Amino acid sequence: MRQNGDKRDRVQSKKILIVSSTTQTLYNFRIGLLRALRDNKFDVRAIAKREEFDKKLEEEGFKCIFLQYLDRKGVNPIEDIKLMLELRRIYREEKPDLIIHYTIKPNIYGSIVSRFTGTTSFCMITGLGYAFTKKGVLLKVVKLLYKISLGFTKKIFFQNDDDRKLFIEEGIAPSDKSVLLSGGVDTEYFSPEVCRNLNKKNSNNLSFLLIARMLWDKGIGEFVKAAGIVKKRFPDTEFQLLGFIDKGNPSVIPEDKIKDWEREGLIKHLGSTDDVRPFICKSSCVVLPSYREGIPHSLLEAMAMAKPIITTDSAGCKEVVENGKNGFLVPVKDAEALASAIVRFINLSEVRKIKMGEYSREKAIKEFDEKPIIKICLKHIEDALRNTKFKNISGVKR
Secondary structure: OHHHHHHHHHHHOOEEEEEEEEHHHHHHHOHHHHHHHHHOOOEEEEEEEOOOOHHHHHHOOOEEEEEOOOOOOOOOHHHHHHHHHHHHHHHHHHOOOEEEEEOHHHHHHHHHHHHHOOOEEEEEEOOOOHHHHOOOHHHHHHHHHHHHHHOOOOEEEEOOHHHHHHHHHOOOOOHHHEEEOOOOEOOOOOOHHHHHOOOOOOOOOOEEEEEOOOEHHHOHHHHHHHHHHHHHHOOOOEEEEEOOOOOOOOOEOOHHHHHHHHHOOOOEEOOOOOOOHHHHHHOOEEEEOOOOOOOOHHHHHHHHOOOOEEEEOOOOOHHHOOEOOOEEEEOOOOHHHHHHHHHHHHOOOHHHHHHHHHHHHHHHHHHHEHHHHHHHHHHHHHHHHHHOOOOOOOOOOO
16 A cells, blocks of 8 residues: 555656646636646646736746747747747756647647657647638648647547547547547536626626637627627627637737627627626526637536527537537528527527526536546546656756
């Protein structure tokens, strides 16, 4: 027993780097894993571009290392080479036992660099990004870079099976390294109990809330068109957008366009927030007509808070809805079908709407609670740390 304990202690004293494009994504979507690693005595470092959320991570007790050369949406090869050199310097200085990469550039360039510093790495593919919603040179380049980099990583985690199968079938990812591990949500933090402690909404009008960055490929254009269709029959229905304008993204919706929609009375843009729960509480239904996702975190949050949802029959989105039970599925890029689903929801009885929300909550707890998902992830991490024989080709003494 003592020997087993010693072995486990040795695993848990290892250093792990968590690398992502922004501290915002680390705090909003990975904080559960970061806390679990810390609670299990791992030495954890968060690496990302510096922004406002770095203070929140530091308040949690995590040491942050900030990237200077990570341009999330840029395609300048010189800047990407600078990023690789920066990552190489950090990996050599930190001498980690495992690196976990999130988001496109850390997944691609971080995996390549980890190979040349002799460090084991994981890739967490939480969505395929803008490039995979378009056809052209950019998509070909991204696929090639993924194919090169994923050969260097120990395991590749996908949040939905469509993405996993796509990468395997196109020869981008080896099947023996590819693991399906869904995204999860903190069902205690996101709970209907929160709504009971908030003031009830003043308006009796139905409201439909879309939580996302203001990007065309989130289906926001279709949401606004659907709002226009629905308002002709139900003029008091409210349509709200919650999320920041991601100006560095090629799919960004111009701020002037959003203001035009507001002036036309189609939607209200609520800006961005650190806490989406009050907004979810005040909504009747949460909508995300996205073209493609990993697993949409905003819908998991809404489900956990017992809200019906409407989303598209697309990769990542369709996994969270049982059509007619906790919401409705509609085709991608089909504003009229989206409007029909919204009208269908409006015409449901109050009892039916409540039942839908209750089923959302049940499904969130049963399938997407982050605690068992994090436990599985921890098991993969511990197995990798026990079984890895490092090939140190960096010249760094470990």
